[in-house]
Amino acid sequence: MDRNGLCDDNGCNVPCSPLKQNKLSVATPRKLGFEENLPTSASHMPKQPSSCQRPSPTMKLSPSRQEMPPQSPVLCNPEKKSPVTLLFEDKSRFQSVKQALHIAIPERLLSREAEQASIRSFLKDKVLQHTPSSLYISGAPGTGKTACLSCVLQEMKSDLASVKTVVVNCMSLRSSHAIFPLLAYKLKATGGHSGLQKVLTTPGPTILLILDEMDQLDSKAQDVLYTIFEWPHLPQSRLCLIGIANALDLTDRILPRLQAQPHCRPLLLHFPPYSRQELATIIQDRLTKASAEGMLDTSAVQFCARKVSAVSGDARKALDICRRAVEVAEADERQKASSPRSEAKASLVSLPHVAKVLSEVYGDRMASQSSSSEGGSFPLQQKLLVCCLLLLIRNGKKKEINFGKLHEVYSRLCAKRKVSGVGQGECLALCALLESRGIFALKKAKEARLTKVFLKIQEKDVENALKDRTLLGSILAAGLPL
Known part of the structure; x- marks a missing residue:
């Protein structure tokens, strides 16, 4: 599952994508815009790479690869430009x-106004009111x-000046239990776990703990996550917790004990995938x-947005x-630098350029089924997966299906429907995306093919979720593909 850092036009979160795509340069994880006071000389502390250190709130995050600013000269006679002049001018334009297309934190986020308002409300109503809570x-x-x-933290920087803010990207931890000595170091707590708990419950300024990639704290007995989610509800606690992860139902699936304690249940905020138009x-x-x-040609931009929204809705991708x-x-x-050019030139980056990269990243399947995402917000590939899981559930007695078996049936269905499948x-x-939509649930195993997949919603509700009776009906009527 994204590991990201912060703020992108596309809203980024954590890594670029759950998949490692071929030939696509993966961006360096973005970081939250707050200083993460990592231990420097404490030998007993878990070492973390310097890339995990955060800039202070007053600093803006820079792109993972710093580009030179554009310096295109304004010339009056393009017809008289030499090939060398043209080459350098175009280089500056490129x-x-x-x-502009970097995937670091942008100056502003589009299509996430409601989500930003929810975060802002939590900070105002809970953190600034000294009310221990979790989100x-x-x-x-x-x-x-x-x-x-x-972006919201940066916007409310002055309001949060009196709040002790601690940011941790859990991807940098060697183990889930390494979070405790790291927090003890940041909060200057001594005496191990009990000393850390004492610091959280003694008088002082509100502590805002932000755990990015929180699902990395998943452990066999879930003792780490249970402990952290219960901290805000200790007597005299001054902790407010914000956890960020990919799984929609982490607190339901992994932490059922929290459901038995209503006062410990965190507030929930879900970010849906970006649509084609939003991308x-x-x-x-x-x-x-x-x-x-x-x-960039308009058709090239639309083509890229359509293809990415059909698979993941990942703005960074x-x-x-x-x-x-x-x-x-x-x-x-660069290859054509010495050849004559006309003054009225078409867009330098056209649809074939985007199609070539898409083919490298996703394979030839992205060159076909161009209308796959036209019928609604639910991508075709995800619809096919849901149909396959339904077929397997109806054909057998088990509600949980091995991922390896699901992929096998999915591949056969794609071949039968003449749709290029995915690996x-x-x-x-x-x-995982279907899990984030609340339709699938996953039980991870050491081997991916042994991961258990099952429906999170009733079978009768699947049709309403897909909003595609024709496709669903035809696939289910045909039965398991041979």
């Missing part, structure tokens, strides 16, 4: 577009979870801010694909 933020990678939180708007907004609207397309176009222009790795990521 640089400005690549910088659990869920959503698939690249949907803006960490990004939104980072296109995010990309276009980046180009507009860089004054590079003409660099969409931006990275466009950036790769710019690099491909730049390489093409096991990406299929598991699609299952």
